[in-house]
Amino acid sequence: MTLGDMFEALVLGLVEGLTEFIPVSSTAHLLLLGHFMGFQSTGRTFEVLIQLGAVLAILTVYFERFVRVARQLPTNPGARRFVLGVVVAFLPAAVIGAFAHGFIKGVLFETPALICATLIFGGVVLLFIDKVVPEPRYNNAMGLPLPVALKIGFWQCLAMIPGMSRSGSTIVGGMLMGVDKRAAAEFSFFLALPTMLGAFAYDLYKNRNALSLDDGLLIAIGFVAAFCAAVVVVRSLLDFVSRHGYKPFGWWRIAVGIAGLIGLALVG
Numbered sequence: 001m002t003l004g005d006m007f008e009a010l011v012l013g014l015v016e017g018l019t020e021f022i023p024v025s026s027t028a029h030l031l032l033l034g035h036f037m038g039f040q041s042t043g044r045t046f047e048v049l050i051q052l053g054a055v056l057a058i059l060t061v062y063f064e065r066f067v068r069v070a071r072q073l074p075t076n077p078g079a080r081r082f083v084l085g086v087v088v089a090f091l092p093a094a095v096i097g098a099f100a101h102g103f104i105k106g107v108l109f110e111t112p113a114l115i116c117a118t119l120i121f122g123g124v125v126l127l128f129i130d131k132v133v134p135e136p137r138y139n140n141a142m143g144l145p146l147p148v149a150l151k152i153g154f155w156q157c158l159a160m161i162p163g164m165s166r167s168g169s170t171i172v173g174g175m176l177m178g179v180d181k182r183a184a185a186e187f188s189f190f191l192a193l194p195t196m197l198g199a200f201a202y203d204l205y206k207n208r209n210a211l212s213l214d215d216g217l218l219i220a221i222g223f224v225a226a227f228c229a230a231v232v233v234v235r236s237l238l239d240f241v242s243r244h245g246y247k248p249f250g251w252w253r254i255a256v257g258i259a260g261l262i263g264l265a266l267v268g
Contacts, residue, residue, distance in 0.1 A: 001214040006221055008039045013050055013222030017229025020054035021189060021237055023126060023168030023249050024256070028115045031162055032260050035112050036267070042215050044109050046222060048203040053223035055196040057230035058189050069142075082142040089153035089170075089187075090194040096157050098202065104160050111162075116260035118163030123253030126246045129172055130181075137178035141186035148177050149187075156191065163257075166195065171246070182242050189234065 012030055019026035030047045034040070041047060059066065072079035097104070108114065138144055144152075155173025159166035167188045174184030211219075 001217065005039075005214075005218060008034075008037055009046070009218040009221040010225050011037075012039065012046070013053065013225025014229045016047075016050050016222065017054045017057070017226035017231075018233055020051060020226070020230055021167050021185075021192070021233050023122070023165045023171055023246060024253050025115075025119060025122065025159075025163050025165035025168065026051065026054070027109075027159075028119050028163040028165070029256070031109060031115055032112060032256070036263060041218070042207065042210050042212070045203055045207045045211060045215065046219055047109070049200055049219050050222035050226045051196050052200040053226035054230035055192050056227050057234050058193055060231055061234045062189070078143060081146070085144055085146055085149035086190050086194060088146055089149040089156070089191050090198070092150075092153040093156050093160070093195055094198055097160060097199065100160060101202065101206065108160070108162055112260065112264055114161075115163040116257040116264070118161055119253045119257030119260070122164055122168055123250040123257065125172060126168065126250030126253065129175060129250075130245050130247070133175040134178050136175075136180040136183075139180040139183050141179075141183040141190065144179065144183075144187060148174075148179065151177055152179075152187065152191070156195065166192070168249075181245065182238050185238055185241050 012034060015029050015033060016026050019029050027047060034047070039046075069079045069082060073083065138148065152170050152173050156166055156170045158164045158169040167185070170188040170191055171181070171184045174187060175181055179187065
């Protein structure tokens with residue numbers, strides 16, 4: 001391991017933290033940037049495991065709210081419904097992800113052209129989403145009906161295709177079912193916790209015998225960088241979305257996808 005490897009891990013960690021919770025696909029950004037930087041992690045574990053660093057930012061920012069929910073679980077039906085809603089929304093990705101893990105990591109993660117195409121497609125969807133979504137019926141991310149939460153969970157499964165974006169899929173799905181754009185983004189935050197904790201644990205277990213100490217150090221660097229960057233994003237994203245909507249992210253996705261295709265055509 002060289003200083004160059006450590007610098008690349010730092011850059012990729014910052015990119016992960018900056019993009020995990022906005023609908024631009026952090027995985028796509030990591031895979032494309034890593035492709036052009038020549039960064040190759042063991043079993044693609046780096047790209048999965050550092051996502052937990054970003055997700056821990058949710059615990060930091062929403063710590064008081066989570067403590068309050070935990071205290072109210074025995075007596076408050078609303079608190080129990082919120083926890084059950086997140087669990088229900090998590091289940092589709094947990095089941096499908098476990099069965100499709102090999103295909104996702106071995107095929108989809110290794111197809112940069114597909115990643116660029118899905119970035120562009122998702123960008124076009126975001127540009128038009130505000131025009132086609134129904135009038136919001138739900139504006140509280142912690143009070144969504146269980147059927148709505150489950151449907152959002154199925155939408156999240158689209159993110160198993162790199163470039164589709166976990167947050168983008170859940171936000172778009174929520175808005176199409178009448179969830180306010182701010183509440184949809186916040187529920188996407190909450191759903192990230194079990195989803196990425198599960199992905200972290202499963203991927204670490206699958207690759208436990210392949211990882212070296214050098215891999216562990218690079219993952220630690222990326223993990224910390226992702227956490228620090230994500231805290232900034234989580235604290236500011238909801239206000240940004242309330243003011244500007246999702247079109248800026250749509251244009252960004254299209255620009256990155258086109259740049260990626262040009263780069264692949266020029267340098268492979």
